[in-house]
Amino acid sequence: xxxxxxxxxxxxxxxxxxxxxxxxxxxxxxxxxxxxxxxxxxxxxxxxxxxxxxxxxxxxxxxxxxxxxxxxxxxxxxxxxxxxxxxxxxxxxxxxxxxxxxxxxxxxxxxxx
Amino acid sequence: xxxxxxxxxxxxxxxxxxxxxxxxxxxxxxxxxxxxxxxxxxxxxxxxxxxxxxxxxxxxxxxxxxxxxxxxxxxxxxxxxxxxxxxxxxxxxxxxxxxxxxxxxxxxxxxxx
Numbered sequence: 616x617x618x619x620x621x622x623x624x625x626x627x628x629x630x631x632x633x634x635x636x637x638x639x640x641x642x643x644x645x646x647x648x649x650x651x652x653x654x655x656x657x658x659x660x661x662x663x664x665x666x667x668x669x670x671x672x673x674x675x676x677x678x679x680x681x682x683x684x685x686x687x688x689x690x691x692x693x694x695x696x697x698x699x700x701x702x703x704x705x706x707x708x709x710x711x712x713x714x715x716x717x718x719x720x721x722x723x724x725x726x727x728x
Numbered sequence: 729x730x731x732x733x734x735x736x737x738x739x740x741x742x743x744x745x746x747x748x749x750x751x752x753x754x755x756x757x758x759x760x761x762x763x764x765x766x767x768x769x770x771x772x773x774x775x776x777x778x779x780x781x782x783x784x785x786x787x788x789x790x791x792x793x794x795x796x797x798x799x800x801x802x803x804x805x806x807x808x809x810x811x812x813x814x815x816x817x818x819x820x821x822x823x824x825x826x827x828x829x830x831x832x833x834x835x836x837x838x839x840x841x
Contacts (some may be wrong), residue, residue, distance in 0.1 A: 647828075651830075656835075657835070658732075658820050658822075658832030658833050658834050659771065659822075660832070661729075661829040661830060661831060664827060664828075664829060702770075706828070708827070715761055715773055716761075716822075718763075718770045718772070721770060
């Protein structure tokens with residue numbers, strides 16, 4: 616799986632959009648970008664994933680650059696409950712070995728009132 | 729998405745003893761994963777548990793220390809054997825979803841004294 620680079624920490628004002636970047640310059644053509652978050656004292660939570668098109672769901676939007684070497688997770692209206700560690704993961708889909716996840720250090724997002 | 733429960737949610741154990749952690753899923757899944765999260769760290773994969781076969785352990789983890797059972801498609805156990813304070817961690821199980829995302833249990837917080 617390709618390596619990802621994320622800022623160690625970020626902060627954002629409540630009600631504003633939180634934009635979390637991820638660099639994955641070595642991504643290959645069959646690798647997807649997945650985002651998870653882990654709120655303190657809870658198990659990680661799946662947020663969204665994408666291949667090359669931008670994706671949106673009820674939790675967030677995922678913007679992937681045209682060259683696919685970086686992506687941005689957008690929380691459109693951040694709340695205090697969005698304070699968490701956010702993990703960007705790049706991985707292949709389609710075989711059993713691809714099911715396991717290798718976590719990096721993630722970005723610690725703090726939402727300030 | 730899958731609903732996953734773990735027992736116990738937390739425990740305090742004495743060194744040299746063993747603890748068995750249970751993971752229950754609300755649907756049948758072929759693969760289950762066990763992770764460890766040491767204090768202040770990211771998640772580290774311990775092993776992959778397939779029903780009907782031996783678990784596959786990641787580098788640095790051995791079956792004698794972390795035996796795993798997988799008696800059916802909705803249940804698994806992880807035992808932490810001969811515990812030492814270095815085993816104090818959160819232990820989490822997870823299962824894959826239809827799009828190779830993963831769903832995590834709430835975790836078991838273990839403290840070894």
